Amino acid sequence: MSTKVLVVDDSGTMRKIVIRALNAAGFRDTVEAGDGAEALRVFQGGDVGLILTDWNMPNKSGLDLTRDVRALGSKVPIFMITTEAEKGRVVEAIQAGITDYLTKPFTQDALQAKLEKYAKA
Amino acid sequence: METTYDSHIEQIVQSIFTSMLGMEVFRAGDNPAACQETVLGTIHIGGPKSMSVVLGLTSEVARVTAANMLQMNLADVTSDDIRDVAAELTNMIGGNLKSLLPGPLFLSLPTVVAGRDLGLEIPGAELVEDVGLVCDAGPFRVRLFMQTTG
Numbered sequence: 001m002s003t004k005v006l007v008v009d010d011s012g013t014m015r016k017i018v019i020r021a022l023n024a025a026g027f028r029d030t031v032e033a034g035d036g037a038e039a040l041r042v043f044q045g046g047d048v049g050l051i052l053t054d055w056n057m058p059n060k061s062g063l064d065l066t067r068d069v070r071a072l073g074s075k076v077p078i079f080m081i082t083t084e085a086e087k088g089r090v091v092e093a094i095q096a097g098i099t100d101y102l103t104k105p106f107t108q109d110a111l112q113a114k115l116e117k118y119a120k121a
Numbered sequence: 122m123e124t125t126y127d128s129h130i131e132q133i134v135q136s137i138f139t140s141m142l143g144m145e146v147f148r149a150g151d152n153p154a155a156c157q158e159t160v161l162g163t164i165h166i167g168g169p170k171s172m173s174v175v176l177g178l179t180s181e182v183a184r185v186t187a188a189n190m191l192q193m194n195l196a197d198v199t200s201d202d203i204r205d206v207a208a209e210l211t212n213m214i215g216g217n218l219k220s221l222l223p224g225p226l227f228l229s230l231p232t233v234v235a236g237r238d239l240g241l242e243i244p245g246a247e248l249v250e251d252v253g254l255v256c257d258a259g260p261f262r263v264r265l266f267m268q269t270t271g
Binding site for chain 1: 136137140141187190191192201202205206208209212213215216217219220224225228230
């Protein structure tokens with residue numbers, strides 16, 4: 001897959017887990033950011049075809065990153081991976097413009113199955 | 122009737138360890154204080170009922186959980202890996218516990234300290250749950266503190 005995927009999480013552990021699943025799903029081109037502010041800079045650098053982001057991060061949350069990306073007019077798929085599982089929070093994320101949502105903890109298979117949807121798209 | 126959280130904590134930890142680490146977790150016996158913690162992860166849940174979740178790991182449990190989560194050899198695990206994995210485990214325990222509580226509630230970012238003979242005090246909060254657990258690598262604990270003063 002030639003799609004460049006931006007992986008955003010303040011946890012290096014989670015970035016490693018997500019990138020491992022991305023590689024298994026066929027995505028080879030990944031870039032990382034440790035918070036939403038850094039992610040927005042990377043995104044504005046161009047060429048990102050999919051964003052996978054955590055919600056709770058320092059500097060700028062995944063929710064604010066989503067709002068900022070949508071405010072730029074981008075329709076890039078944004079996939080949120082978070083512990084925020086309450087219905088109200090999920091609705092908030094959808095209203096902000098996320099495309100997909102996965103709550104932690106998850107199995108590697110569950111994450112990979114979600115990612116394969118984007119690999120086929 | 123007073124709310125208890127111990128079975129929720131147990132189920133949450135079991136779910137995390139099974140799905141993310143491929144490890145089974147069981148409730149320990151009656152002596153969680155016997156666990157010699159060298160890594161403490163803390164996260165705060167803010168709202169009408171403010172609480173703090175503390176994950177206490179022995180050095181062995183911390184190393185094995187890091188190795189399993191990152192799919193690394195035990196010998197290659199660094200102290201940074203241990204801190205980062207402990208932070209993420211704490212984050213998942215706190216986040217999943219928050220989702221079971223009436224809101225609105227907010228989750229802090231996790232913090233981790235590592236060392237020997239770690240003391241733990243959360244000012245203005247009392248210990249309401251001390252859940253002793255055990256996995257293949259040994260015992261560990263999850264404590265829940267409830268804020269009693271503003």
